Amino acid sequence: MxxxxxxxxxxxxxxxxxxxxxxxxxxxxxxxxxxxxxxxxxxxxxxxxxxxxxxxxxxxxxxxxxxxxxxxxxxxxxxxxxxxxxxxxxxxxxxxxxxxxxxxxxxxxxxxxxxxxxxxxxxxxxxxxxxxxxxxxxxxxxxxxxxxxxxxxxxxxxxxxxxxxxxxxxxxxxxxxxxxxxxxxxxxxxxxxxxxxxxxxxxxxDEKPLFAITITTWHVHAIPYFILLGILAGLNSVYLTKMVLFFKLQFGKIPFHYHRILLGATILTICLLLLPQLYGEGYSAVKGLFSQANSSITLLSIATLVGVILLKPVITSATLAAGGDGGVFAPSLVIGAFLGFFVATIINHSFHANVIPMNFVVIGMAAVLSASIQAPFTALFLVCGMIHNYTLFFPLLMVCLIAKQTSKMIFPFTVYNYNASLK
Missing domain, CATH: 1.10.3080.10 (Clc chloride channel)
Known part of the structure; x- marks a missing residue:
C-alpha cells in the first residue's frame, strides 16, 4: 500500500x-x-x-x-x-x-x-x-x-x-x-x-493563412492528370534531393570556406538575374501564380515555369552548400506550385482538358513536399492549413501517396536521412 x-x-x-x-x-x-x-x-x-x-x-x-x-x-x-x-x-x-x-x-x-x-x-x-x-x-x-x-x-x-x-x-x-x-x-x-x-x-x-485563396470544387475527369502530376512530383523531388546532396559533396571538397561563399554567391546571382522569382523563400512568386490562374499562355510564361522548376533545386543547393541556413521545405512547395501550374497550363492548352489551374498549384505543392520529406500526411494537412481549405482533401491524399511512392522507387532517401542511412 x-x-x-x-x-x-x-x-x-x-x-x-x-x-x-x-x-x-x-x-x-x-x-x-x-x-x-x-x-x-x-x-x-x-x-x-x-x-x-x-x-x-x-x-x-x-x-x-x-x-x-x-x-x-x-x-x-x-x-x-x-x-x-x-x-x-x-x-x-x-x-x-x-x-x-x-x-x-x-x-x-x-x-x-x-x-x-x-x-x-x-x-x-x-x-x-x-x-x-x-x-x-x-x-x-x-x-x-x-x-x-x-x-x-x-x-x-x-x-x-x-x-x-x-x-x-x-x-x-x-x-x-x-x-x-x-x-x-x-x-x-x-x-x-x-x-x-x-x-x-x-x-x-489572429494569424492569417499564408495563401488567401478560395477553392470550391474539383472535377473527376482531372484524376488522370492528378496521377500524372503525382508521378512528375516524385521525379522532381528526387532531382531536388540529388542536387542538394551533389552540391554538398562538391562544395565539401573546396578547402577554403570563403571560396565556397564566392562560388555559392556567384551561382545565386546568376540564377536571380535570370529569374528573380527564385529570390528567398519564393512564396510571393507562388502568390503570383494564383493571380495568373486565368491569364493567357505565352512562350515567356512557359519558359519562366520551366526555369523555376529546373533552377530552384540548383539555387537552393548552392545556398545550403555555401553555408546558408535552411532545408527543402519551402523549395519543395515552390517547385510543386510551379510544376502544378505548368502541367495544368500544358494540358489545358494542348488537350483542352479544362482543369482548374489553381487546384493543380495546390496539389503540386503538397505532392513535391510529400515526396521530398517522405511524409504524405504531413504534406497534405500542411498545405490545407496554408490555404485554410480542405476541398481538395481526397485528390491531395491520392497525389501525395503517388508522389512519395514514385520518389521512393527511384531514390529511397531524403536529404534528412541520407547520411544517417549510410552509417
Whole structure:
C-alpha cells in the first residue's frame, strides 16, 4: 500500500512537470516561430523590392548574406556549422548528444539572414531546429524531464510547424512521420499541450493563412492528370534531393570556406538575374501564380515555369552548400506550385482538358513536399492549413501517396536521412 502511494505520487509529480514544461515549450516556440516568420517576410519583401529596382543588389545581397552567416558562425556560434534536421536526429538517437542553447539564436538569426538576402531556401528548418532546441533545453532543467528528451523536442517542433503553416495537425504529424517513431502517452500529452498552446496563441493574434485563396470544387475527369502530376512530383523531388546532396559533396571538397561563399554567391546571382522569382523563400512568386490562374499562355510564361522548376533545386543547393541556413521545405512547395501550374497550363492548352489551374498549384505543392520529406500526411494537412481549405482533401491524399511512392522507387532517401542511412 505504501509503495502504491509513492508510485502514484511520483506519476502525479511527473505529470505536473510534463504539463508545465509542455506549456512553456509551446509558448516559447510559438513566439519564436511568429517572430521568425514575420521578421523574415517583412525584410525579404523590402530587400527584394530594392533588388528588383536595381540589379546590382542581386550581385551584392547573396555574398553579403553568406559572409554575414560565416562571420557569425566563426565569431559568435562556436565555429560550428548548422546541420539542420540531422542535428535533431543525432540528439534523439543518443542520450549524450544535445541541442545546445546557442542553436536557438544561431538558427533564428542565420535563417533570417539567409532568406532576406536572397538565399533560395526557407525558414522552416531553422524554425524546427530552434524550437527543438527549446524542448531539449527544457528537458535538461530537471532530472525527471531528462528521461523524456525526445518527446519534449517533438513538442517544440509541433508548436513551430503549427505556427508556420497554421496547421496543428501538420505540426504533430511532422513530429510523428519525420522526427521520431516514438508513440507513448508522454508524447501525446506533451505534443498535445504544445499544439493547443500554439493554436490558442495563433487564434489570439489572429494569424492569417499564408495563401488567401478560395477553392470550391474539383472535377473527376482531372484524376488522370492528378496521377500524372503525382508521378512528375516524385521525379522532381528526387532531382531536388540529388542536387542538394551533389552540391554538398562538391562544395565539401573546396578547402577554403570563403571560396565556397564566392562560388555559392556567384551561382545565386546568376540564377536571380535570370529569374528573380527564385529570390528567398519564393512564396510571393507562388502568390503570383494564383493571380495568373486565368491569364493567357505565352512562350515567356512557359519558359519562366520551366526555369523555376529546373533552377530552384540548383539555387537552393548552392545556398545550403555555401553555408546558408535552411532545408527543402519551402523549395519543395515552390517547385510543386510551379510544376502544378505548368502541367495544368500544358494540358489545358494542348488537350483542352479544362482543369482548374489553381487546384493543380495546390496539389503540386503538397505532392513535391510529400515526396521530398517522405511524409504524405504531413504534406497534405500542411498545405490545407496554408490555404485554410480542405476541398481538395481526397485528390491531395491520392497525389501525395503517388508522389512519395514514385520518389521512393527511384531514390529511397531524403536529404534528412541520407547520411544517417549510410552509417
Amino acid at each position: 505504501h509503495f502504491t502511494k509513492i508510485r502514484s505520487r511520483y506519476h502525479f509529480h511527473l505529470f505536473q512537470k510534463l504539463v508545465l514544461a509542455s506549456l512553456l515549450i509551446g509558448f516559447l516556440s510559438t513566439f519564436l516561430s511568429l517572430a521568425l516568420k514575420h521578421i523574415t517576410e517583412k525584410y525579404e519583401s523590402i530587400l527584394f523590392f530594392k533588388a528588383s529596382t536595381n540589379w546590382i543588389y542581386f550581385l551584392l545581397f547573396p555574398i553579403l548574406g553568406l559572409s554575414v552567416i560565416y562571420l557569425l558562425r566563426h565569431y559568435l556560434f562556436q565555429k560550428k556549422a548548422n546541420k539542420g534536421i540531422t542535428e535533431i536526429f543525432e540528439a534523439i538517437q543518443s542520450k549524450s548528444k544535445q541541442l545546445p542553447l546557442y542553436k536557438i539564436p544561431s538558427h533564428f538569426i542565420n535563417g533570417i539572414v539567409t532568406v532576406i538576402f536572397g538565399g533560395s531556401t526557407g525558414i522552416e528548418v531553422s524554425t524546427v531546429v530552434a524550437t527543438a532546441a527549446i524542448g531539449n533545453t527544457t528537458s535538461k532543467k530537471d532530472k525527471l524531464l531528462s528521461n523524456y528528451k525526445t518527446e519534449l523536442i517533438c513538442a517544440g517542433i509541433t508548436a513551430g510547424i503549427t505556427v508556420l503553416f497554421s496547421s496543428p495537425i501538420a505540426g504533430i504529424l511532422f513530429s510523428m512521420e519525420v522526427i521520431t517513431k516514438k508513440r507513448n502517452w508522454v508524447f501525446f500529452l506533451t505534443n498535445g499541450i504544445a499544439l493547443l498552446t500554439s493554436l490558442g496563441l495563433l487564434l489570439f493574434v
